[in-house]
Amino acid sequence: MKCAKTELASPYIDNELSEKDKDHFEAHLATCHECGARIQALQKARSLFSQAERYQAPYAFMTRVMARAAAQKRTKVWRLFPTVARLAEVAVVLVMISVGVLAGRFVMNSVMQQRMGNIASTFSLDLFDSAPPDSVGGTYLAMTEAVHEQ
Amino acid sequence: MPDAHDVELIIRFRNGDQSAFVEIVLGSQNRIYNLCRRMLGNAHDAEDAAQDVFLKAYQALSRFEPGASLYTWLYRIAVNTCIDYKRKPFLESLFTRSDEGEEIMIDPPSGLPSPERLAESKQMEQILQKSLRKLSQKLRTAIILKEIEGLSYEEIAEVLDISMGTVKSRIARAREELLKLMGEA
Numbered sequence: 367m368k369c370a371k372t373e374l375a376s377p378y379i380d381n382e383l384s385e386k387d388k389d390h391f392e393a394h395l396a397t398c399h400e401c402g403a404r405i406q407a408l409q410k411a412r413s414l415f416s417q418a419e420r421y422q423a424p425y426a427f428m429t430r431v432m433a434r435a436a437a438q439k440r441t442k443v444w445r446l447f448p449t450v451a452r453l454a455e456v457a458v459v460l461v462m463i464s465v466g467v468l469a470g471r472f473v474m475n476s477v478m479q480q481r482m483g484n485i486a487s488t489f490s491l492d493l494f495d496s497a498p499p500d501s502v503g504g505t506y507l508a509m510t511e512a513v514h515e516q
Numbered sequence: 517m518p519d520a521h522d523v524e525l526i527i528r529f530r531n532g533d534q535s536a537f538v539e540i541v542l543g544s545q546n547r548i549y550n551l552c553r554r555m556l557g558n559a560h561d562a563e564d565a566a567q568d569v570f571l572k573a574y575q576a577l578s579r580f581e582p583g584a585s586l587y588t589w590l591y592r593i594a595v596n597t598c599i600d601y602k603r604k605p606f607l608e609s610l611f612t613r614s615d616e617g618e619e620i621m622i623d624p625p626s627g628l629p630s631p632e633r634l635a636e637s638k639q640m641e642q643i644l645q646k647s648l649r650k651l652s653q654k655l656r657t658a659i660i661l662k663e664i665e666g667l668s669y670e671e672i673a674e675v676l677d678i679s680m681g682t683v684k685s686r687i688a689r690a691r692e693e694l695l696k697l698m699g700e701a
Contacts (some may be wrong), residue, residue: 376684376688377684377687380669380687382668382684407695408695410695410698411691411694411695412663414643414647414694415644417640418640418641418644418663418664419641420550420664421546421549421550421553421554422546422549422550423545423546423549423566424559424563427541427545427567428545431541431545431567431570431571431574432537434571438574
């Protein structure tokens, strides 16, 4: 039957047991052949790692990382450009439409005022302002006066 | 616990000092590359993944909470990157297979040891890598962080976002598996 304390062997070799548990386990090791053998086996497994090569990052690794980071940053800014350009386009069109509408209203107001004046003068009758002689009303008045005289 | 120098680097980076990030890369590139190399098993994938780790860190560093350890944060990114990493198809041609069907990458030697020493260390290295490959990803990650990167149980728990009890259990199980593979169990 497997000793219940063998599960402490792994954290023991990692020095991850509390002081109290470590003392108890060391006292147990003195009398338990199974746990002692487990410790030896784990130390052997550990030795495989102690001889493991520590790989170094390849030459110019940092340079390549920074180059990719800079390229990513540029791509991010460039990706925003179409959105900014589109917004600018829309803004310009809206401004042009607004200017057109305002200018049109201004021109229309001026023209209408002038036309209304012309219409009033063209169609004026003796009940309102005196009709200019070359207007329709003036001509009509001239004709009616001529008839009266006759 | 955050290192005062790390906090200074992060603050400098957030203020637009790119040289701070260069220092971060130079200070951790070997550790991160080594971890990726062990988890992925070959130099090309390891370099690719390690670069991805630092690019992710570059993008996320402005949001990093200085209260945490910079290295455990980088390790966490590295572990997740390696777990999600998919080898690019054209790199398949750079691999050869051993008689047992194991993929082997031919790497240039890092130093100039004697031929006997080189042969012995290569053999040990192959045994180790072969054994690690046969572990599940969870067990492999835990034992690499412990035995190769030298992290404490607490640091491993922080990196993998698991409890200390789970760390203890995974490392113990990984060692059991390795002993079985070595015929020692």
